Amino acid sequence: MLELQAMRDKLARIALPAPASECVALSAAVGRICAQTLRATVDLPGFDNSAMDGYAVAVDAARPLGQYEIIGYAAAGSSATGALRAGQALRVLTGAPLPFGCQSVVPQEQVRVDGKLLQLAEAPVYGAHMRVRGSELAAGTRLLEQGTTLRPLHIGLLAAQGIAELDVHLRPRVGVLSTGSELVPAGQPLTAGRIHDANRPQLLALLTACGADAIDLGQVPDDPEATRERLADAAACCDIVISSGGASVGDADHVRHAASMLGGIDHWKVAIKPGKPFAFGHLCGKPFLALPGNPVAAAVTFLLLARPLVRRAAGGTPSADTMQLLPLTEAVHNRDMRPHFMRARRVYDNGMLLVQPFAQQGSAALATLAEADVLIEVPPQTTLSAGSPAPCHLLSELIAP
Ligand SMILES: Nc1nc2c(c(=O)[nH]1)N[C@H]1C(S)=C(S)[C@@H](COP(=O)(O)OP(=O)(O)OC[C@H]3O[C@@H](n4cnc5c(N)ncnc54)[C@H](O)[C@@H]3O)O[C@H]1N2
Numbered sequence: 001m002l003e004l005q006a007m008r009d010k011l012a013r014i015a016l017p018a019p020a021s022e023c024v025a026l027s028a029a030v031g032r033i034c035a036q037t038l039r040a041t042v043d044l045p046g047f048d049n050s051a052m053d054g055y056a057v058a059v060d061a062a063r064p065l066g067q068y069e070i071i072g073y074a075a076a077g078s079s080a081t082g083a084l085r086a087g088q089a090l091r092v093l094t095g096a097p098l099p100f101g102c103q104s105v106v107p108q109e110q111v112r113v114d115g116k117l118l119q120l121a122e123a124p125v126y127g128a129h130m131r132v133r134g135s136e137l138a139a140g141t142r143l144l145e146q147g148t149t150l151r152p153l154h155i156g157l158l159a160a161q162g163i164a165e166l167d168v169h170l171r172p173r174v175g176v177l178s179t180g181s182e183l184v185p186a187g188q189p190l191t192a193g194r195i196h197d198a199n200r201p202q203l204l205a206l207l208t209a210c211g212a213d214a215i216d217l218g219q220v221p222d223d224p225e226a227t228r229e230r231l232a233d234a235a236a237c238c239d240i241v242i243s244s245g246g247a248s249v250g251d252a253d254h255v256r257h258a259a260s261m262l263g264g265i266d267h268w269k270v271a272i273k274p275g276k277p278f279a280f281g282h283l284c285g286k287p288f289l290a291l292p293g294n295p296v297a298a299a300v301t302f303l304l305l306a307r308p309l310v311r312r313a314a315g316g317t318p319s320a321d322t323m324q325l326l327p328l329t330e331a332v333h334n335r336d337m338r339p340h341f342m343r344a345r346r347v348y349d350n351g352m353l354l355v356q357p358f359a360q361q362g363s364a365a366l367a368t369l370a371e372a373d374v375l376i377e378v379p380p381q382t383t384l385s386a387g388s389p390a391p392c393h394l395l396s397e398l399i400a401p
């Protein structure tokens, strides 16, 4: 049995082909992984402009509070705005290019206007309300690193740079096969002793969320020959194959044997709870991850072990494991020799953020998984008392790229 970090290190050494890329329109780029490092091609702002509706003034140093002569008008989109001499002003609207010689923009609330004459209420502040060319971003500055997932808030910046299309990595094809004769797909009626297949839809959704092209490989009964055939088919059409169930030691657990006939299992068992029977290897040259059948164990091993491999195959930069130390609302006990990843939620108490573990921590208890927003990592054979800081992995960070 490997420690979690040792298993992660082994997975990080699996050789993967460099992901290919395609050019997509900016409007189709959200959620995709940038295949090129993008630099600003133009200054932002591209020209000096006004941040307020008001008056651009060239300060009359001798009489800063004197009357200024209004010599013209400019709105956003105006072109040549000419030049100001000391004591002159230009009526400007927000976004209007500023004339040469402008030293300050005075908001219209702070002036009185009488025909062509402007009377200031206070001496103008040099540089006030002037958005100076390149002050936000100079041409040549890095905008996005290769490997960054494009988020909605990147899009405006790229559009402001005039970028209408960009290269993104192709999504890796990652297949999910459920194993288990007891499984019935959602939407079909259950008969005695059978359960709905929760893992396949769950894993497909997690894969989509982390940037993969998730391939539904269906389900296979607990039969050695059928399992081998379906895994061989999976390897032929996917870049990575993930199975759930049949990874443990029971008579009906055929996955590892089938995989060993098609390639091999390199490592089996990881010292975490839930998720111990996790295995990885290869099928006909393709990486293969066998997740445990218990739904919470399948989800936790996906997030902690499978997802980093999928992200790497997708060309994504590895994300730092963001952990928050949060005080516990109540004590937690881990009597196991493995670290226990406990489902919990963050709660506010008098403005203080605390973490509240769920009472149900069974490997099949999906209800508390759906409610959780963190996993508390409780070290082996450890009690963490109420109020003490607990290391919490944020599920939002583990799920979204
Ligand atoms: N004697 C031992 N028994 C078990 C051990 C062990 O070390 N020795 N390990 C336990 C642990 S830990 C886990 S986790 C499970 C995992 O076993 P498998 O990966 O072989 O999974 P299955 O036996 O096929 O299923 C376990 C459980 O999960 C349900 N299941 C399976 N697939 C799905 C699915 N797609 N959707 C919803 N639920 C699913 C299945 O019906 C079983 O209840 O083994 C322990 N046993």
Ligand code: MOO
Pocket: 272, 273, 274, 275, 276, 277, 292, 294, 296, 297, 363
């Ligand atoms: O992986 Mo199992 O879910 O530890 O019980």
